[in-house]
Amino acid sequence: xxxxxxxxxxxxxxxxxxxxxxxxxxxxxxxxxxxxxxxxxxxxxxxxxxxxxxxxxxxxxxxxxxxxxxxxxxxxxxxxxxxxxxxxxxxxxxxxxxxxxxxxxxxxxxxxxxxxxxxxxxxxxxxxxxxxxxxxxxxxxxxxxxxxxxxxxxxxxxxxxxxxxxxxxxxxxxxxxxxxxxxx
Numbered sequence: 001x002x003x004x005x006x007x008x009x010x011x012x013x014x015x016x017x018x019x020x021x022x023x024x025x026x027x028x029x030x031x032x033x034x035x036x037x038x039x040x041x042x043x044x045x046x047x048x049x050x051x052x053x054x055x056x057x058x059x060x061x062x063x064x065x066x067x068x069x070x071x072x073x074x075x076x077x078x079x080x081x082x083x084x085x086x087x088x089x090x091x092x093x094x095x096x097x098x099x100x101x102x103x104x105x106x107x108x109x110x111x112x113x114x115x116x117x118x119x120x121x122x123x124x125x126x127x128x129x130x131x132x133x134x135x136x137x138x139x140x141x142x143x144x145x146x147x148x149x150x151x152x153x154x155x156x157x158x159x160x161x162x163x164x165x166x167x168x169x170x171x172x173x174x175x176x177x178x179x180x181x182x183x184x
Contacts, residue, residue: 012107013133014055016116016123017047018150021140025147026119031063035142037170042138052076052112055103057122058086064117075115078102080122100129120152127158132179135160141171
């Protein structure tokens with residue numbers, strides 16, 4: 001049983017699995033992610049198999065659509081947006097309700113882990129509302145100097161507990177953290 005599979009036997013967890021540059025950017029200012037390593041899997045396939053639900057913000061959803069075929073067709077997808085005219089059909093359901101209430105209800109349903117995909121605009125409320133359980137950060141050995149930041153400056157002080165680290169020959173380092181002040 002892998003680490004990802006083990007976590008499937010507990011309450012549904014919200015996991016942020018994301019890549020960033022060493023200086024904390026998840027994309028160039030233009031939204032491009034051409035700097036991300038694609039030379040190997042870096043645990044992505046195993047992680048993807050451990051989730052059955054994907055949560056993302058509108059900007060991330062729109063960015064994902066530019067990559068070609070929608071990559072999460074076999075997952076239940078929800079996209080958070082306050083725009084009453086924004087429609088994610090047929091790929092996802094649009095969520096316009098209270099994030100906390102929606103996520104707490106979602107966690108009560110049967111299923112695997114839940115992947116939080118997105119940028120700071122969605123990550124920040126998940127942290128502020130104590131909805132994020134785990135953070136898996138793949139740090140690429142590159143300094144972008146500018147771009148889309150992983151975290152907003154308004155992100156609250158949040159304690160993390162390192163639970164795993166993995167380094168790769170490419171220079172990429174993957175860090176897994178439990179989110180929250182309590183001991184695990």
